[in-house]
Amino acid sequence: MTQTLGILGGMGPVATTAFMARVQALTPAKRDEDHIRMLVDLNPHVPNRHTAPEAAGKTLGEMAARLREAGAEVLAMPCNTAHSHAGAIRAAGLPFIDMIAATVEAVAKTGVTRVGVLATPGGEALYAEALARAGLEMVRLEGADREAFMTAVFAVKGGDDGAGPRGEMRRLAETLVQAGAGAVIAGCTEVPLLLRAEEVSAPLVDSAEVLAAVCVEMCR
Template identity: 65%
Template structure:
């Protein structure tokens, strides 16, 4: 029997809407009734996950409990950075699909051959820290942006949040991905849900693992 999915969203709104569309597209269905029932809290007012982690965890915990009380049976959150606050979400007592763990597993099999030794990550500082721990625990070395490129990346993320997915932002994200490949990345993780709104697999010369796509697939498996 299918399960009701609760989505903690709004970080940011465009990425959440794209994530919901991915779940719909990835769910095997012959008609309306075959799709997953989803209860989504798209809350753009969640405090900044990098600057106010304690406040963010409190709000996310409240969101999780409201989703549970509304009928959700499984929880997911299409925001990599906010997984640092997963402890607050888990207090709701529901299964929580771990986006970082799922994406790490996908990255390790992305080449179709031996697991990559170096994995590039396009993520916020908080998301990067989560992927560093996850990848290192699996024996992989993370390749990250350095210097001004880190600020450029955050500029691209905030461009998406204000509705700018134009050519300039797309070109910068392609350049940043290429920088990771040049530094030795055998796979690149789109470790921020804004990244795939600017970057496609065709834009990168090595496999691109879209964390939002991976999470959507995991939700379809868990709830169908």
């Protein structure tokens, strides 16, 4: 018997719909009834996770409670940065799949010891803690490359997934590899909208793909 998945989404909207498609694609289904029921709060009006963290946490807690009341049995959120508010989401009383922890577990299985992270400053901080707990060293972008990363992410959010931001994300991933990363985490859900695994010269661990796989495992 499957469990109903509640998704806290909208951060951003395109990344959320792409995540839903991944859950569907990873589900071993031969008919409609084999798929997972998803209740989705695609809320692009969650306060800014960087500049208004307290308001963001309050909103995410309210979203989790509404999903529970609507019938969700397991919660997931395809936004790495917003996992700093995991406590507010867990207060709804449902199992919450930790995207950061699941991704670090997946990258640890590759056997590498130095891991590059493509993430926002907030997401990067969460990965720094999780990787350290796992005994892994993080390789991060430096200087102007950090700003370039955010520019590419906001380009996608604005509807531009063309050659410019795609080329920049490839360059940034390769910068991490050249700095010694044995694998690279796509630690922002906009990254895989611009970057494919075959475009990186080291294993690319996609946090959205990892989360979707765990959702399928838990809900089925």
